[in-house]
Amino acid sequence: MSTDMTARMLRLLSLLQTRREWSGADLADRLRVTVRTVRRDIDRLRDLGYPVDSARGHAGGYRLAAGTDLPPLLLADDEAFAVAVALRTAAGGLTGIEETALRALAKLEQVLPRRLRGQVTALQRGVTGIAWTTGGPRADPALLAALAVACRDHEIVTFDYTTRTGATSPRRVEPQHLVASGGLWYLLAHDTGREDWRVFRLDRAAGVAATGHRVPARELPGADPGAFVAARLAAAPTRHRAVATVRAPADDVRAHARHPATRIRPLDGTTCLVDASDDSLPRIARTLAGLPADYTLDADPDVLDHLRESAQRALRATG
Template identity: 40%
Template sequence: MSSTSARLLTLLSLLGARPRWAGAELSDRLGISTRTLRRDVEDLRGLGYPISVLKGPNGGYRLGTGGRLPPLLLDDEQAVAVAVALQTTPTSVSGIDDAVARALTSLKQVMPARLRAEADALHLTTIRNYWEFPAPPIPSATLRTVGHAVRNRHLLRFDQLTPDGRRPDPGDPDFAPPVRAEAHHLVVWAGRWYLVAYVPGEEAWRVYRVERIHPHAPTGVGFEPRPLPAPDVTSYVMATYDRGDTPARWQCTGTVVMDLPADVVARWAPGGSVVEFVDTTRSRLTLGAWSWAGIAGLLATFDADISDVRPAELRDACRTIADRYARASR
């Protein structure tokens, strides 16, 4: 690599490390004159990097964001990290498999031989965790539309799809008018995408499953961000029982009424379960496992009284486990 090319890469790395640099400081770091620095900056601009010149006594240079994606500069650890991340990309978004494969191939093509060997050595096979229940893949166009509304603080207008992906017609009994919501946050939890939004017409916060959102055309109508009804967005989503979840498919599925509030149960319920509000101190939990004893064991982790246990097989499993532990405690 020529000294000029190496210097340009170093300059680009420095510009990406801080929001702004004084010209004299950059010149000192690179060991060049201010005239050579200006020429190098122009060369980087010609390659597509949007570098701004800041005027005034506190002026200097700043690397901004451009209208097209310029070449990226990654150090060794970053390049390997991106290669690993591309191989472990979740399948929760449809239509990007080919793009992911092409991105990984492109990255390996420009890696030095030693890094390419390291990336190849990290060829991964992802095995699904039985307790993760990702939603059906989301169309990438839907994700872009929702993400655009979140990023730009625009009202989002959308229809809600049924759990099986159907869009009800106006004459259907389950038809509902389009939702008009302030799109605040996107959250990914256990392979499921959620939209946290405020619905002005209901004067309430809601959590929606993104794969059940059928967006209308962008509204372009802005809104002022509101404070969340929780310390942070993670806590809010995890403690919201009415977030559109549906029971996962298990060999056994049971339901009980638990003497705990719905927000407490929702926070700790395993993936693929459903929590329903009963009253301020009780909730209904529907969950599954590979056996009835497995469900009974999960229920015990909540350390709370239960009632209305269904079906009969789950009641039998609870009795069997109670007898087993009673004998063990003697």
């Protein structure tokens, strides 16, 4: 192969690895060649062992099929380093992924170019993780991966979902975005049964199954999925009510807020309301403890009892 042809085929392979399906016209436009040249290059990739599927007709296209004999991925330097960083720091809010991530990192390191291997080695030596055994809710990595694919391909999925009250029901949704917040993972999806947008906590979902039915992407109300999820979480009912009037400007309190669902409303230039209501009494206590100024509290009796007990334990410990 000529140098130009080799470079073009590597670029073609890289493009096929970034998207589920490409039309011949799109590939030709990206590579600045004819559609006929794209077809010839696809045939060359197949001769080299890359399983490239194609479909004829107006809606036809090319995609790199999955398979056990798929040759290694092609990653640019910045992509390889980004993968190494992600593996090394994986992965908050997921169950049992730490050891798997380190094994994957070891495999990646074996095939890295020498110019990157030193950077990754320095990263491994300079970064230390802390294993927090909080016993809190954790998402299943396999479930997260399945939903990530469904979001990418706009494929309808089904699963069983347990609500905050303990009721379980089957759901059929069009996944749109995954959002991580406060150690939890959330799925933003359009619920086909309820004909509305819903936010699902992944630690409460089970039995995710792809239907094979792909649909056009829906337009999300609002441009930012994270902000949309935060607003839905803020508006959701909670088991325990706790509202603090804080003697500090709203912007100062927002700078210290750890969770986007924390509801903060300015009263004037020097005070604001913080709605710390939650299903978890310890989380309410952590939110209030993080406030940067004095406050008065309007809360349910169980919240006040929990705060008093916590304060008394702290006082006994310091006495």
